[in-house]
Amino acid sequence: MLLNPRSSFQLESRKLALDVAGIGLLQHFLCEDVNCNSSDSSRNISIYPDVAKCLRCGRSLNRGIIFGESRAEGGAFVTSPLVFIITDDLRVAPIVTGNFESLNDIGIRETQGAEMKSLSLGFHEILELLKLSLTSATPLTDMIMENNVENIQSGIRFNRNHQADAVTESRKIVLRAFLHKSTNKFLFAEASDELVELLLSFLTLPLGGVVFLLGSNTPFKCIDNLYRSVSNGIDDKYFATSDTKSRLINPKLAHGYLFKNQLLLPLSEEDPPKLCRREKRWFPYDQDKGWYMHYFYEKLNKIEFGKKQSMCFVSDDLTTSPSLVSRISILNDAGIPPSDVKETEFHIGPNEALCILNASLTSKTALTDGLIKPKTALADGLIKRIVKEPKTEPFGGE
Structure with missing residues (x-):
């Protein structure tokens, strides 16, 4: 799912002149026992191999079926012919x-x-x-x-033009970070499962x-x-x-790709696929065909990409490791003494998540550029405004 993610445009991609995404023919999976005939066949199909079990015999759904149509008619995205x-x-x-x-x-x-x-x-x-x-x-x-x-x-x-709803502090991810005092850059962070899930979800977008x-x-x-x-x-x-x-x-994630703790990025996933069956062959649902249709609703809970870890280490370039050795090796490789390291906390909400995503596209220091630089720029702008427009009265309250 992470290294070769599905697209919510698989049907359209089959109509392209060149299959650059390597999607090929659409495939679903039935019970591995060819003699098994479930009475509830509409729910006895999976879009992923070896994930679901047969409702009748309990075997794995891993026998692939190819749709009867290799290519649909018409344009994928625009009307044809058109220049x-x-x-x-x-x-x-x-x-x-x-x-x-x-x-x-x-x-x-x-x-x-x-x-x-x-x-x-x-x-x-x-x-x-x-x-x-x-x-x-x-x-x-x-x-x-x-x-x-x-x-x-x-x-x-x-x-950002698509402001998400305000996220309370209780819904933010707490990141325990270790910074280089001399340069104010990230060395590494002790990341919770929630943050690692967020970073891994970048690969599915x-x-x-x-x-x-x-x-x-x-x-x-x-x-x-x-x-x-x-x-x-x-x-x-x-x-x-x-x-x-x-x-x-506003493309959706493929069905089943919305991960369990997806709170920070305003994303949604496509509906489960609808299939139709004719003469023992399966086809993508087309309301004009008039064939016998199965509403395929696989009961997929929101997923977690990784197993539960007590803690994971994330470096500034988003290299992740569950090992404590990484924490020591980062300091040793950089020649940084422990006295030149400071610990701080960041609270990751929607804006911070988008800043990290934006920085990760081009930067080798995504956490520094996504979390520290925006705060520094905001602080510099506030100082300039205060100096330019001095208060006539002392600050009150906080």
Whole structure:
């Protein structure tokens, strides 16, 4: 689930010309005994192998079944046929009038010296484009010209537009941190299960979900442009279904991926899949088919990714270890004497969780950049305001 997470867009991904996500054919799992016939077959199917047990015989549900359709008709996300213009920084707009009018609509005024060139994009080119979209401001140029881009964009702060409900102190995660006095940077933190679960959940987030959480202002500016093209630049009528746009703007986690203590990030998961059966073959549910349908509601409790630990150690670059040896080795490797170490506590709420998520995308010091720097910047701003606008009366109360 963590190293190869499912997507809530698996059905749509099967319609793409290139299966870059490696999803392949959709698969579910039945009782390992081919002779077992459960009377409650609608609940005797799992979307994960070796997780659930057969309701009739108690054996594991690990016999995979492949859906009868290898590929559905129609476009995955937009209506077809339709032609779009894509800029070098991944802004997207449909051509609804002429080429030049559409160029003007997305801010391109100068075309002198431009030439037409045809490209053939395959599996490796699309993967390279995905990588470059996270590291370059001009991913299409870099892919075509085979430029090597090593410097990840940095120094960009997010402006969160999706404020979660206020979280009380009792719902915040307490982080016991050990800092280097001389530099005021994280050395390591003693993390509870709740914090480790939060960090592990970062691996399950869809890229569009990260952009949504960070208010479409991430370090990945081309991905931000792509997100804004969907949210503001492409009219609803050009999307494949009535809910495609909303699902792309705020994508859900795959079914079963909402972890047990998910309190800090405003996320939701997709509904359990609905399957239909015809002539002993299974198909994704399509209300137009009129086949006999099973409402598949697997009773999955909210999950925990790891077993209970008394404590786990997390370093500034989010390396985690359950071993106490890590605590000692960090100090020894850095040559830091115990006298130059100070202990403090951080209370992790929604804003702090998003700061860590934002920093983890590009920084090698995610805890320092996500927790200490925002507080330092806030304190510096408060001091500047006080100095600039001195109080005529002494402070009262706290």
